[in-house]
Amino acid sequence: MPYLVREHLFIGNIGDAAEVLQHGSDEITHILSVLSSASISFFSEWRSGLSIPTKEIRKVYVGDSGNADAITDETKSSSAPKKLLYSLEYAGKDLKFIRMAAPLRDMENENLLDSLDVCLDFIEESRKEGSVLVHCFAGVSRRMVEDASLSLAYALMEGKQPRSSCAAIIAAYLMKTEQLSQADAIESLRQSCEFVCPNDGFLDQLKMFEEMGFKVDHASTVYKRFHLKVLGDCYNRGERIDTSKFGADPGLPTENISSDVDVSLTKGTTPARAYRCKKCRRVVALQGNVVDHVPGEGETAFEWHKRRSGNPFNKPDDQCSSVFVEPLRWMRTVEEGALEGKLLCAHCEARLGYFNWSGIQCSCGTWITPAFQLHKSRVDISSM
Template sequence: MPYLVRERLFIGNIGDAAEVLQKGSDEITHILSFLSSASISFFSEWRSGILIPSKEISKIYAGGSGSEDISSDASKSSLSPDKLLYSLENAGKDLKFVRMAVPLRDIEHENLLDYLDVCLDFIEEGRKKGSVLVHCFAGVSRSAAIVTAYLMKSEQLSKEDALKSLRESCETVCPNDGFLDQLKMFEEMGFKVNRTNPIYKRFRLKVLGESYNRGEKIDDSKFGADPGLPAETISSNIQTSSNETHPSPLYRCKKCRRLIALQENVLDHVPGEGETSFEWHKRRSGNPFNRSDDNECSSIFIEPLRWMTAAMEGALQGKLSCAHCEARLGYFNWSGIQCSCGSWITPGFQLHKSRVDISSV
């Protein structure tokens, strides 16, 4: 049986979902499924009136192995909200359920953040119209991560307090470490997925780097828009606040003045420890105790943008050249680059300060 977490909100496993679909429910009207694939084919038997015992659903989905079968199609699918499947599931003659399926695997590098907004909205709407069952395969990690995020947002709880509260209803829940890290980011962003927040940008770049290192092709859509094209979009991307009299900096090629990056494309990093971050045998000059200039960065690191031709074509590393005059602007490496301050940025898309002009127009 699913566990009641809050009024009109339940958490469970695939067997619980099968039981609801098979026998119906006086309470549950909406089902949010987290499985390795968004495919709903293994639920289709209910629409044709064939009832399969709930204990058999696990065997069907797991291929009799006791764990989920991640097919090649599922493992290759891109994690994008537009891949979600909505359906009206029928059980028997008159019972109907609104179901949303999310293709998410229970592994640490999966991108949970990009699904939070649509999933939390589904839960909120489902609770207004009836009751919601949130489930994954075992009811331990994926469903627990989403319900924890919902409690965090709806009740303004920290990750720790929300998880503790959930465990009072279902003590076996245990989101994997990757999901816990992302829930902490969700908390730090103020319980919303803000795609302009540096926290999200660093996370997104990390996800892209890990995908590349696994041999997956990085789709062009994963690269940020080229701020230099079209020119008429530039003004809309210059952000100002009520307390600022100057627009955010623009980064241009020093040779031809083509716009190559906006401030929102820049990724800040924690300064390293200067020369001490490099090889032990590197010779030091001057007073080793005077570190005033050690941490000065000679480069700017940005997110991957669509003018970076070599990177979009799949190269591991290479030069970053201006799309207009082909002047060398910097360097990229999906495996990472060490900044002059000593910090290691992975993956690294580096602009040399000596090759760019920073201006407001």
């Protein structure tokens, strides 16, 4: 049987979910599957001959907005297929269960943060309507030795704890609903089920979740750094970067700027900072697009020695000669897929800076990877 974590909230493995879907349950009404594949066929691949009836409700892809129920022909025929965010379906005996499947691999470089909102909302709504089982493949019980793959069995024999992606989801839910730290949430979960251990990458992302105030704040520096790392990892794996993941062009009219730009930064009592091309005055970035970094040790951080005059170190406020931003949709050279290159103004083509997916060292000495750099000498800084 699955483990009870909180009232109407269970954690288990793929075997527990299969048992519920095949034979029904007096308690569980909803299932959240956190598996590498969202398809129900994953169950039959896991156990030969297992057949579970389903009826699709909807599929939602990363980048979809507005009406999530409709998947257009344009989406299906796109040359760069979108990544599935989640699928929702009726499943199991008499199609009585509502199953959400979030395709997440239990790997350290997997993007957990971008799936948290939909998963946590599903858990919350499911608990209001009935009870929910959250499961992944590896499982959390002593029975895992019988059902697990060979690689997991070897890990157990070597004394390693199973790493559970569903545990990371539930830990995030406890963090949000009970205002627990990452460490306290994991410890609380282990009181219900001792055999859980999210991988290090998931633990790091749960710590980011805590730092953002138990929400995925796309406008925060914490998330922007993480998002850049995700894009950099994709580029290094040779994947084509989906430009829909770039920040909106702040130089477009306000009504055309999508919701991924924090327009609240342009309103309120404190005027937002805007960066404009010095030549044509086009807005190229807002303060909300800036990815802050901790200043390095100045010239001592460089391997070479520059000729110095007067004070060998710059003042802290003047230490960085550039500002680093998230990739934006006006950056045509970046869209073309180059490893590095110049950043040219979309209006007058004046050179504003440089980008490099492998990283750039700021004048303060800190390495930014990947880096999208605007030289302060090429832009004017003003208030919106």
